[in-house]
Amino acid sequence: MIPPTGGFVPWGAILLGLALVGFGAFFWRAWRLYRYIRLGRDEARIDHPWRRLRDELVVYLGQRKLLKRPYYVRGLAHAFIFWGFLVITVGTIDLLLSGILGLHVPGAGSALFAWTIDVFAVLVLTSIAVAAVRRAFLRPPRMHVALDGYVILALIGILMITLLVFEGAGLAAGNLEKGYTPPPIAGAILSSIYPYESSAVVFIYAWWLHVITVLAFAAYLPQSKHLHIVTTLPNVFFRKQTPRGALDLIPDIENKDSFGAASLRDLSWKQLLDAYTCTECGRCSDNCPALATGKPLDPQKIVLDIRDQLLREGPSLLADPTAAGTPPAHWVESKPEELWACTTCAACVEACPVTIEHIDKIVDMRRHLAMMESAAPPEAQRALTNIERAGNPWGEPRESRGDWARELGVPTFAEKPDAEWLYFVGCAASVDRRNQRVAKALVSILRAAGVSFAILGAEETCNGDPARRIGNEYLWQLQAQQNIESFGRYGVKKVLASCPHCFNTIANEYPQLGGRYEVEHALTFVRRLVAEGRVRIRQDGEDVVAYHDPCYLGRHNGIYDEPRALLDAIPGVRRVEIAPHHRERGFCCGAGGGRMWMEEKVGQRVNHRRIDQLMATGSGATKVASGCPFCLIMLEEGVGAKGVQDQVKPVDVLELVAATLDQDSMGST
Amino acid sequence: MALERKDADASTTVSVVTVGPARSRDALRQALAMGCDDASLVLAEEPLSDLAVARALAKVALETKPDLVLCGKQASDDDQGFVGPALAEVLGWPHVSMLTRLVPAEGGVELWREVEGGHEVWKASFPVLGTAHKSEKEPRYPSLPGIMKAKKKEIPERPVGSLGADLGGPRLEIVALETPPARGGGKILKDGDMKAVAEQLATLLRDEAKVL
Numbered sequence: 001m002i003p004p005t006g007g008f009v010p011w012g013a014i015l016l017g018l019a020l021v022g023f024g025a026f027f028w029r030a031w032r033l034y035r036y037i038r039l040g041r042d043e044a045r046i047d048h049p050w051r052r053l054r055d056e057l058v059v060y061l062g063q064r065k066l067l068k069r070p071y072y073v074r075g076l077a078h079a080f081i082f083w084g085f086l087v088i089t090v091g092t093i094d095l096l097l098s099g100i101l102g103l104h105v106p107g108a109g110s111a112l113f114a115w116t117i118d119v120f121a122v123l124v125l126t127s128i129a130v131a132a133v134r135r136a137f138l139r140p141p142r143m144h145v146a147l148d149g150y151v152i153l154a155l156i157g158i159l160m161i162t163l164l165v166f167e168g169a170g171l172a173a174g175n176l177e178k179g180y181t182p183p184p185i186a187g188a189i190l191s192s193i194y195p196y197e198s199s200a201v202v203f204i205y206a207w208w209l210h211v212i213t214v215l216a217f218a219a220y221l222p223q224s225k226h227l228h229i230v231t232t233l234p235n236v237f238f239r240k241q242t243p244r245g246a247l248d249l250i251p252d253i254e255n256k257d258s259f260g261a262a263s264l265r266d267l268s269w270k271q272l273l274d275a276y277t278c279t280e281c282g283r284c285s286d287n288c289p290a291l292a293t294g295k296p297l298d299p300q301k302i303v304l305d306i307r308d309q310l311l312r313e314g315p316s317l318l319a320d321p322t323a324a325g326t327p328p329a330h331w332v333e334s335k336p337e338e339l340w341a342c343t344t345c346a347a348c349v350e351a352c353p354v355t356i357e358h359i360d361k362i363v364d365m366r367r368h369l370a371m372m373e374s375a376a377p378p379e380a381q382r383a384l385t386n387i388e389r390a391g392n393p394w395g396e397p398r399e400s401r402g403d404w405a406r407e408l409g410v411p412t413f414a415e416k417p418d419a420e421w422l423y424f425v426g427c428a429a430s431v432d433r434r435n436q437r438v439a440k441a442l443v444s445i446l447r448a449a450g451v452s453f454a455i456l457g458a459e460e461t462c463n464g465d466p467a468r469r470i471g472n473e474y475l476w477q478l479q480a481q482q483n484i485e486s487f488g489r490y491g492v493k494k495v496l497a498s499c500p501h502c503f504n505t506i507a508n509e510y511p512q513l514g515g516r517y518e519v520e521h522a523l524t525f526v527r528r529l530v531a532e533g534r535v536r537i538r539q540d541g542e543d544v545v546a547y548h549d550p551c552y553l554g555r556h557n558g559i560y561d562e563p564r565a566l567l568d569a570i571p572g573v574r575r576v577e578i579a580p581h582h583r584e585r586g587f588c589c590g591a592g593g594g595r596m597w598m599e600e601k602v603g604q605r606v607n608h609r610r611i612d613q614l615m616a617t618g619s620g621a622t623k624v625a626s627g628c629p630f631c632l633i634m635l636e637e638g639v640g641a642k643g644v645q646d647q648v649k650p651v652d653v654l655e656l657v658a659a660t661l662d663q664d665s666m667g668s669t
Numbered sequence: 670m671a672l673e674r675k676d677a678d679a680s681t682t683v684s685v686v687t688v689g690p691a692r693s694r695d696a697l698r699q700a701l702a703m704g705c706d707d708a709s710l711v712l713a714e715e716p717l718s719d720l721a722v723a724r725a726l727a728k729v730a731l732e733t734k735p736d737l738v739l740c741g742k743q744a745s746d747d748d749q750g751f752v753g754p755a756l757a758e759v760l761g762w763p764h765v766s767m768l769t770r771l772v773p774a775e776g777g778v779e780l781w782r783e784v785e786g787g788h789e790v791w792k793a794s795f796p797v798l799g800t801a802h803k804s805e806k807e808p809r810y811p812s813l814p815g816i817m818k819a820k821k822k823e824i825p826e827r828p829v830g831s832l833g834a835d836l837g838g839p840r841l842e843i844v845a846l847e848t849p850p851a852r853g854g855g856k857i858l859k860d861g862d863m864k865a866v867a868e869q870l871a872t873l874l875r876d877e878a879k880v881l
Contacts (some may be wrong), residue, residue, distance in 0.1 A: 051812045165779055252816060254811075254820075256816075257814055258814075259813055363784070371812060371813035371814075372812055372813065372814065373812065374809060374810045374811065374815075381807075381810045384810065385810065472813075474813050474816070
């Protein structure tokens with residue numbers, strides 16, 4: 001293309017001047033934003049470099065996290081705008097280079113490139129129209145609609161229109177290079193409407209308007225949420241590559257004097273980068289069980305509050321390196337209830353298209369509240385005291401932990417030190433009567449399959465998950481160390497857990513303290529036993545069973561298929577989903593994140609909403625099966641409160657398997 | 670209760686002392702973590718009589734000369750509720766038991782105790798002893814820095830014999846412990862309509878239970 005500045009020195013110089021102003025404004029602001037991020041504490045995020053590069057390809061370039069149920073249409077619209085942006089940016093660079101220096105990006109003069117830009121410009125324009133209509137008329141309830149969004153859409157719209165116009169006019173005026181055969185379609189259509197005489201003038205005006213808009217956009221970008229087109233690139237690269245279910249360790253905790261996040265300086269640089277990256281799309285809020293049931297928590301607000309506070313306090317914190325700054329906004333201004341309402345179900349983390357990590361921030365702030373201020377809710381505090389004193393949040397005597405197993409003759413490791421598997425029973429199945437039945441079910445399955453296993457009995461203590469998620473990292477470490485010592489005493493190598501919280505903590509978090517084992521959840525383990533034919537199941541009646549995904553199996557550990565496959569393996573069971581809240585969009589039971597031991601006084605109870613969702617499917621489910629003791633307790637309470645206990649019975653998948661065991665296979669291996 | 674006073678007036682010093690075996694240290698450590706200023710242990714591996722404990726504590730109280738001594742209202746094992754009042758007696762101090770609240774007052778302190786339907790408020794000049802029932806607040810949960818600081822604090826210890834207190838005195842002896850007789854299962858009347866059930870109930874109450 002022959003730019004309208006071509007050979008005309010003053011125009012090229014003016015363009016250079018404008019480009020310097022536009023990009024200067026961009027970089028000046030970007031540098032400040034970068035320095036604000038550096039106010040955060042250090043955190044290493046360079047492990048697994050190949051996985052990080054793969055994520056860039058899949059999540060950034062591939063837009064994988066945008067194209068998700070139920071966001072396909074808007075996700076695709078976004079993807080077109082984004083891919084268009086990538087392609088057209090190459091054209092923009094060519095435009096500026098040729099306009100200022102008369103140089104060209106290699107290949108930018110080809111017909112293929114002209115066609116690509118042409119097609120994407122039309123796609124982007126269409127997508128912008130979809131986005132604008134949605135924003136104005138079909139606004140999703142959680143969407144944060146501000147002027148910013150319209151400004152961005154308008155700027156992109158102007159860019160695309162001017163691009164197509166100068167392309168068309170350029171074609172008509174013969175300003176575009178030869179070789180564009182066939183000519184790009186939109187350009188060709190547009191070119192026909194300009195008579196030759198006016199096309200040269202239209203070309204010049206449209207070209208300049210386009211270029212000036214590009215530069216204005218560059219200057220505006222870092223003032224706006226649209227900055228995410230820049231920050232998403234590093235934010236995806238530096239996302240957590242450790243298991244999602246693992247919270248960060250506070251190393252050397254006994255020699256520290258401050259814990260958790262009391263100010264912006266206590267959040268890590270990555271957490272601050274997260275805050276810049278938020279696009280205000282509201283998908284996190286859309287999926288948050290706390291917000292959905294009327295709690296004060298809004299995950300998007302947590303992130304945006306941090307961003308706003310950073311922009312507000314950043315200058316003074318930079319000016320005075322000794323200034324601590326105020327605590328993160330939402331637990332000063334709108335009360336810590338927000339933070340305590342989180343069930344750590346990871347629906348927000350799963351939903352976020354730009355890999356923002358909400359839970360870590362919430363837990364860091366909880367850590368401060370719990371450990372520095374002793375300000376956890378009193379019921380949560382009581383659970384912590386119980387863990388400390390009795391090794392379980394219920395406060396049942398430590399010695400009684402293995403009582404349920406005694407009548408079954410389940411051996412402890414002290415009695416059977418050569419057992420292959422440790423069945424880590426967990427507090428719920430040890431002391432809660434309902435869940436003891438699940439433990440007994442697992443025992444009967446393991447026996448039928450001839451698995452060599454033992455329990456720790458009174459030597460087992462709480463895995464620490466509730467303590468860690470309530471924010472008492474110290475208590476978690478004490479519990480974990482105690483268990484790791486007990487495991488070590490018997491040389492335990494393989495751990496089987498029937499509770500997803502035990503499973504998650506031992507598998508993903510104990511390695512932080514040096515405890516590395518082969519850890520498996522009972523549902524995947526039993527699924528394998530069934531698949532290998534080590535236990536046989538006979539038909540025992542007909543059941544319609546809805547599967548409820550426990551958050552710490554599903555979203556935190558990606559275990560969606562095995563429990564379903566196990567249900568499908570039971571003859572007479574017809575499996576149904578609690579659609580659309582199933583698999584990665586599964587709705588929490590309300591008990592995670594230590595919420596099991598906190599009162600729920602505001603809004604609807606999360607577990608009651610879950611039962612509403614179950615009943616609304618109209619699937620005629622006679623049972624709702626889960627693989628988590630807390631889900632089971634919450635579902636039991638929910639069906640009772642909703643008065644549907646005669647229609648649908650909460651069970652653990654293990655109970656269904658145990659009830660249909662073919663007794664002939666007992667001890668067959 | 671003591672720590673609430675300290676919260677209100679930072680010049681307050683809260684010391685804790687207990688008479689007991691070495692494992693009592695954990696309880697003292699917990700008190701330090703909650704914010705008490707110092708703790709000491711009077712070591713007695715063998716159980717003492719309640720009166721001997723009161724006499725030993727009196728020696729400590731005479732050394733440290735506090736304005737106010739707070740004890741628990743009763744032990745959780747033998748439920749005697751004896752040591753606090755006995756300590757006041759040995760010291761010759763006034764005492765008020767079952768406190769729920771302390772309010773500083775001119776020249777002393779107001780001592781609130783719960784009674785049926787309301788509160789009694791006593792006023793005493795220092796020194797005075799009270800036994801605490803339940804504060805209006807739950808005992809606080811120590812902060813982690815508090816726990817760490819408490820770990821580093823010394824808890825001085827001395828054998829109970831070194832106090833020069835008379836450790837004799839009457840001792841209680843447990844002669845026998847019995848569980849109450851097991852209760853028989855109840856009866857559920859469900860045959861017939863409301864009227865028939867009421868008749869059956871009346872008959873049973875008259876003829877079997879003989880309460881009518």
